[in-house]
Amino acid sequence: MNILxxxxxxxxxxxxxxxxxxxxxxxxxxxxxCKKYPALQSVKYFIAVNGKMIQxxxxxxxxxxxxxxxxxxxx
Amino acid sequence: xxxxxxxxxxVDGSITPQEIAExxxxxxxxxxxxxxxIFLGQVRADEKTEGVVQAIEYTTYKDxxxxxxxxxxxxxxxxxxxxxxxxxxxxxxxxxxxxxxFVFVSAVHRKAAIAACTELVEAIKFxxxxxxxxxxxxxxxxxxxxx
Numbered sequence: 001m002n003i004l005x006x007x008x009x010x011x012x013x014x015x016x017x018x019x020x021x022x023x024x025x026x027x028x029x030x031x032x033x034c035k036k037y038p039a040l041q042s043v044k045y046f047i048a049v050n051g052k053m054i055q056x057x058x059x060x061x062x063x064x065x066x067x068x069x070x071x072x073x074x075x
Numbered sequence: 076x077x078x079x080x081x082x083x084x085x086v087d088g089s090i091t092p093q094e095i096a097e098x099x100x101x102x103x104x105x106x107x108x109x110x111x112x113i114f115l116g117q118v119r120a121d122e123k124t125e126g127v128v129q130a131i132e133y134t135t136y137k138d139x140x141x142x143x144x145x146x147x148x149x150x151x152x153x154x155x156x157x158x159x160x161x162x163x164x165x166x167x168x169x170x171x172x173x174x175x176x177f178v179f180v181s182a183v184h185r186k187a188a189i190a191a192c193t194e195l196v197e198a199i200k201f202x203x204x205x206x207x208x209x210x211x212x213x214x215x216x217x218x219x220x221x222x
Contacts, residue, residue: 006136007206008218048204051139067136067204073219074133074164074205075116075176075196 089173110185112192116176126211
């Protein structure tokens with residue numbers, strides 16, 4: 001699946017996107033990402049799956065796009 | 076005048092006073108309008124402990140932002156009696172003193188225009204996936220926060 005990073009998360013991951021496979025839900029994906037980028041644990045972010053915000057653990061398919069987004073600061 | 080298609084709201088760099096003037100002029104033919112409410116967001120040269128802000132660099136999750144904007148627009152047209160609504164938001168670098176957000180709401184009467192414009196600006200600030208990175212005079216950067 002395709003993972004997108006935005007805002008200050010890019011400072012942590014040093015990339016705007018990354019392809020990952022093998023995770024079946026957002027919880028395991030988060031655990032995997034936190035292992036890879038420990039600094040993610042100390043920042044606040046929301047998750048969107050295919051452009052829709054999610055609040056709870058959500059199943060993932062291989063062709064999903066998951067976005068990790070810090071609080072918005074437009075305008 | 077309800078628009079059902081998803082419109083692009085993003086412009087590259089700052090929004091010029093000329094573009095704003097032209098946008099106002101384009102409404103001269105819509106003679107049922109009695110009130111325009113306009114909000115302009117300007118980049119502020121904030122003095123932070125880390126340094127003075129000289130510009131903000133904006134990024135977005137465009138697909139999601141446009142879809143979100145479409146929903147906000149539809150909801151406001153439902154709630155208020157509006158004639159038209161235009162939103163322009165900058166992407167990329169906008170220097171301090173220049174305009175990064177132009178919100179333009181028109182209605183037959185002022186109350187709907189003003190209320191919808193205020194609500195729209197708040198929705199843009201808190202519901203659109205857009206991020207601002209403040210670039211300081213000393214070239215350090217600070218991620219902007221909306222309050």
